[in-house]
Amino acid sequence: MNSSEVKKWYYILPVLSIGMFFAAWIFLSQGADTMIPTPYATLQRFLDICVNPISEATLIVHIWASLKRVLIAFFFAIVLGVFLGVGLGWSKAFDSFLGPVFEILRPIPPIAWIPLVILWCGIGELPKVVIVFIGSFVPIVLNTCSGIKEIDPLLINAGLVLGANRRQLLFEITLPATVPAILAGIRTALSSGWMCVVAAEMIVAKQGVGFLIVRGQESGDTALILACMLVIGVVNLLLSTILVKLEGVLCPWQFSKTK
Amino acid sequence: MAVLKNKISLKNVSKTYYLKDRTVEVLKDITLDVKENEFLVLLGPGQCGKTVLLNIIADLEKATSGEIIFADGRPKMGDLGMVFQKYALFPWKTVMGNVEMNQKLKGVDKATRQAKAQEYINLVGLQGFEKAIPKQLSGGMKQRVGIARAYASESDIMLMDEPFGALDAQTRYSMEDEIIKIWEKNKRTIVFVTNNVEEALYLGDRIMLLASRPSYVKKEYIVDLPRPRSYTDKAFLEMRNEIVANTDLDI
Ligand SMILES: Nc1ncnc2c1ncn2[C@@H]1O[C@H](COP(=O)(O)OP(=O)(O)OP(=O)(O)O)[C@@H](O)[C@H]1O
Numbered sequence: 001m002n003s004s005e006v007k008k009w010y011y012i013l014p015v016l017s018i019g020m021f022f023a024a025w026i027f028l029s030q031g032a033d034t035m036i037p038t039p040y041a042t043l044q045r046f047l048d049i050c051v052n053p054i055s056e057a058t059l060i061v062h063i064w065a066s067l068k069r070v071l072i073a074f075f076f077a078i079v080l081g082v083f084l085g086v087g088l089g090w091s092k093a094f095d096s097f098l099g100p101v102f103e104i105l106r107p108i109p110p111i112a113w114i115p116l117v118i119l120w121c122g123i124g125e126l127p128k129v130v131i132v133f134i135g136s137f138v139p140i141v142l143n144t145c146s147g148i149k150e151i152d153p154l155l156i157n158a159g160l161v162l163g164a165n166r167r168q169l170l171f172e173i174t175l176p177a178t179v180p181a182i183l184a185g186i187r188t189a190l191s192s193g194w195m196c197v198v199a200a201e202m203i204v205a206k207q208g209v210g211f212l213i214v215r216g217q218e219s220g221d222t223a224l225i226l227a228c229m230l231v232i233g234v235v236n237l238l239l240s241t242i243l244v245k246l247e248g249v250l251c252p253w254q255f256s257k258t259k
Numbered sequence: 260m261a262v263l264k265n266k267i268s269l270k271n272v273s274k275t276y277y278l279k280d281r282t283v284e285v286l287k288d289i290t291l292d293v294k295e296n297e298f299l300v301l302l303g304p305g306q307c308g309k310t311v312l313l314n315i316i317a318d319l320e321k322a323t324s325g326e327i328i329f330a331d332g333r334p335k336m337g338d339l340g341m342v343f344q345k346y347a348l349f350p351w352k353t354v355m356g357n358v359e360m361n362q363k364l365k366g367v368d369k370a371t372r373q374a375k376a377q378e379y380i381n382l383v384g385l386q387g388f389e390k391a392i393p394k395q396l397s398g399g400m401k402q403r404v405g406i407a408r409a410y411a412s413e414s415d416i417m418l419m420d421e422p423f424g425a426l427d428a429q430t431r432y433s434m435e436d437e438i439i440k441i442w443e444k445n446k447r448t449i450v451f452v453t454n455n456v457e458e459a460l461y462l463g464d465r466i467m468l469l470a471s472r473p474s475y476v477k478k479e480y481i482v483d484l485p486r487p488r489s490y491t492d493k494a495f496l497e498m499r500n501e502i503v504a505n506t507d508l509d510i
């Protein structure tokens with residue numbers, strides 16, 4: 001096979017696998033007693049909730065409700081996460097003081113916080129935001145911290161030779177060099193935050209995509225559940241695509257193929 | 260020739276790394292003088308400690324013992340130019356951003372430092388590439404930026420650590436001509452490290468041949484050939500053979 005033939009396969013294979021996915025889906029959804037709705041029924045349900053409100057809100061309003069929680073929590077997670085990550089990565093004293101506490105709390109899955117946070121913060125917007133914050137804060141701290149620690153020592157030497165003092169070494173050299181690591185952390189955090197908001201909404205909420213899924217479960221509406229699951233996936237994909245684009249703009253020296 | 264003053268004197272500089280399971284003796288009693296405005300080449304086999312030695316001169320590392328005397332006092336950090344083996348450019352900065360860095364860190368205002376940086380960008384022949392970032396440049400151009408950045412510190416001492424080691428042969432030859440041209444236009448004391456005998460002979464006023472680890476100065480060669488030199492010149496080849504015969508393996 002020559003290389004253009006090989007290339008052709010790279011276009012055919014994904015189509016093939018997606019086709020097989022749908023074929024399997026259609027096959028499994030056949031028969032009267034199945035709990036699996038057909039792709040067509042799922043699509044119908046999707047179009048339906050786009051126009052007909054559930055719990056006084058159409059799909060887009062539910063998505064926005066979830067997204068809003070993520071974005072608010074995300075803002076605080078970035079600000080505080082980068083701050084803590086830089087502190088842990090840059091200062092030995094700071095690391096030995098706060099590092100152990102962070103290490104104890106870090107392995108707790110953010111979802112395990114949900115009951116406690118609901119008891120503390122009630123059932124309004126705050127608990128969801130707090131859960132998302134916990135879920136997205138950790139990856140940002142970790143990535144920032146390791147980005148700072150793993151900076152190429154050659155760049156530090158170059159900075160020193162050029163006369164950088166400690167503050168300049170941090171702000172002029174280490175931090176810019178760490179931006180790609182921070183952005184990678186932010187991308188992980190966004191996925192994790194989106195997962196957390198769905199989980200939190202599944203426990204208690206009046207709006208949001210997580211709430212819609214639970215509503216589907218309560219009414220045995222499997223098409224609604226599937227439609228929402230796909231929506232959740234697509235939103236996550238969109239968010240990370242936007243972030244990847246943003247990375248190319250923010251640090252062309254690392255991510256984009258400039259010529 | 261007039262008697263030149265010693266710009267830098269190394270006296271019994273030694274460096275040993277004490278690791279957990281072993282000790283690595285890298286430099287052993289390196290003693291040498293660098294004369295004012297000369298082009299001194301340190302020629303040594305791979306892994307013999309050339310980078311470590313330059314780092315010690317630049318105060319990036321401490322010698323285990325021995326001393327280094329600067330005739331005009333040890334330059335402050337930022338007052339000594341250094342060109343790195345692997346470029347060590349700041350990838351997020353443009354060519355201008357890299358070259359002006361020293362002056363920026365010193366707090367020089369933007370207009371002044373950029374005018375200065377522009378001079379050195381022109382000196383290395385990179386005019387028109389001020390706004391490019393390192394990843395858009397070829398290896399040779401990257402190292403030109405490295406040279407301009409070091410020159411822009413306006414230090415009268417330049418340390419160059421195998422600056423052309425990563426370049427292909429063609430680029431290497433033209434960069435060797437370039438560095439001599441720059442040095443003749445803008446005389447400074449240069450300590451140039453290489454593991455390439457021809458390069459050493461092509462560039463240096465004097466060559467200090469280093470032994471392999473633990474490294475010491477094996478022999479001094481005064482290269483009294485007129486510039487521009489030729490790789491095929493008879494005297495050049497004779498000296499080359501003499502040095503090669505004296506080197507430790509794997510240069
Ligand atoms: N921080 C360190 N700890 C332990 N050993 C070190 C350290 N830095 C350098 N060395 C050792 O010192 C030796 C010399 O290293 P150096 O990089 O100076 O060699 P070099 O002559 O510059 O080699 P090259 O030609 O490959 O650039 C190496 O064998 C290396 O293992």
Ligand SMILES: [Mg+2]
Binds near residue numbers: 309310344421
């Ligand atoms: Mg080296």
